[in-house]
Amino acid sequence: MKTCLTIAGSDSISGAGIQQDLKVFNALGIYGTNVITAVTAQNTSKIYRIKFLDAKFVEQQIDAAMELKPNEVKIGLIGNGKICNAIYKKMKEFNCSPILDTILISTTGFKFYDEGLLNSLKQLSKISKLTTPNLKEAEILSGIEIKNPDDKKKAAEIIGNCVIKDEGEDLIYYNRKFEILKFDKILFKTHGSGCTFSSAITCYLAQNYEMFEAIKKAKIFTYESIKHSIKNQLNLAILNPFFDVEKDVVKENIRQALKILNKYINLDKICPEVGINIAQITNFSEDILDIGEFSGRIFYDGPDKKLKAIGDVEFGGERHLARALSAYMKYSKANNRAVINVKFSEKNLEKFKNLKFEISDFDRNAEPTENKLIEGKTMEFGIENALTKNPKAELIYDKGGFGKEAMIRVFGRDAIEVAEKILKIL
Incomplete structure (x- = not known):
């Protein structure tokens, strides 16, 4: 069986973060291991508190998880520069080129980064197979205000191999090739869609799919997970990967x-x-x-x-x-x-x-x-x-x-x- 490692934060309602990553791995036939960077007290409407773990402890977790020699690694919530530097060090040590889901701002508007993280994150992005920012995160990473498709392409070239997620139209940039991925626009807010998408890409790559195909299959998987989602009283959807x-x-x-x-x-x-x-x-x-x-x-x-x-x-x-x-x-x-x-x-x-x-x-x-x-x-x-x-x-x-x-x-x-x-x- 293929193995994937997720390095991310914990989510109290299991709709995002480590919990969602492991559910996606399971649903797609992958054995999942995990490293926790942060523990959050959150739900679909609010993040009450977040506690980032010690960077040295994150390193020790990675050392332990590497025993199973994961086929692919996915990185989610990092939180600060010290943890990011520790992850970068270990990715280099174990010769890993991860899928980087740059979680900088939550659906509820919570800011997950400081300037120290941004500088370290750009370094980690350079050794990643793929980065999956949303539109706002792409602006932060590239320093470009994205107002039109050309701006989006310029941002992608600065970031490197990436998928810039946008409502109804994602931009794939990989090995200097662009491709637009269109899909039906989701008319309600979701919790964990970014985690689901990047985790699914990780799984499909572990199963030896070529990058563009892995991204497209992951988008279909994410869309189906949204379609079968659990909705709360505010009509916010928690994705269900077990459809x-x-x-x-x-x-x-x-x-x-x-x-x-x-x-x-x-x-x-x-x-x-x-x-x-x-x-x-x-x-x-x-x-x-x-x-x-x-x-x-x-x-x-x-x-x-x-x-x-x-x-x-x-x-x-x-x-x-x-x-x-x-x-x-x-x-x-x-x-x-x-x-x-x-x-x-x-x-x-x-x-x-x-x-x-x-x-x-x-x-x-x-x-x-x-x-x-x-x-x-x-x-x-x-x-x-x-x-x-x-x-x-x-x-x-x-x-x-x-x-x-x-x-x-x-x-x-x-x-x-x-x-x-x-x-x-x-």
Whole structure:
């Protein structure tokens, strides 16, 4: 396994710094080691206090971490000139050319540097493979006020090999070549995006990707981490690098839910003619493309008396049940992130009522004609109407319509929970 070392500060809420670096390493299949330069008391809105460690102690940590001979080194928060000089000394000693994430100003506006650090940082930058400043940091490092693309290029040439991060458009400068990296602008503030980006570059370089490719892959990884982020009350996002891992969890939950159902008899009583499906969305996401369900459907096999799925769990299909779950999450305040559809019958419905389920329904015939002409709108219309009647509904049914089979949909926190709810009526 490849190994990467991060030299950075600690973050109380684990959204940036050492903690985020190690999470990114883990998510990308890298074994991570660490050296701590500072301990912070901070969250997404404020840095309360910061304590920088003794430079000699930082040197000793580096000596210890080098036992595993890291493939790449990433440097984050340094804080002062003494620590920077100590890191520079050790990078030279161990013949390391690090990725340098120049953390000078936090998202909350906290200043992490003094003049002593700036002079030492420029020296460290010269032996680094790549430096990843944001626009303001690039101005500080280069001494150039950046007002236009030409200013940005001049700043990059002064800094050396770097990625100057800007909103919606990064400038890559490497081996005297420029390339512009465009991406969708993020419309909310983030915590740890710089750490995630530089750590991902470090990982991809350790995995032998060429520099430009490593940067592009790291940008995609960072964007996905933002898309699947954890948001606080102020809508500030803490990046989540485990989005791929969460998809594996969702897949396993859905497969396990089917296994749970198949332990019981009378499964023909719950299987509609169009088949069953089970859907679940990854944690923290609200994007329909992050909903997993079987690529085909689940049908009852009479001879074997079992439910059998066609295909495996896939994401991004925007199928019928995915649209139902997406609409439910849009209009419901409940923390339900999974759904299963089963056969409608008055007998099945009565059993759920006797179990004190929160129930609501909608009438397909009440849907406006113009709405029916738009693909996927029926589910949103139906789910919204049902939740208007009963905002707590965990079961939503309809009695069908022209060419549409009547159906019961049961919602729960995950696929396993919805399967267990269905077992109560078998």
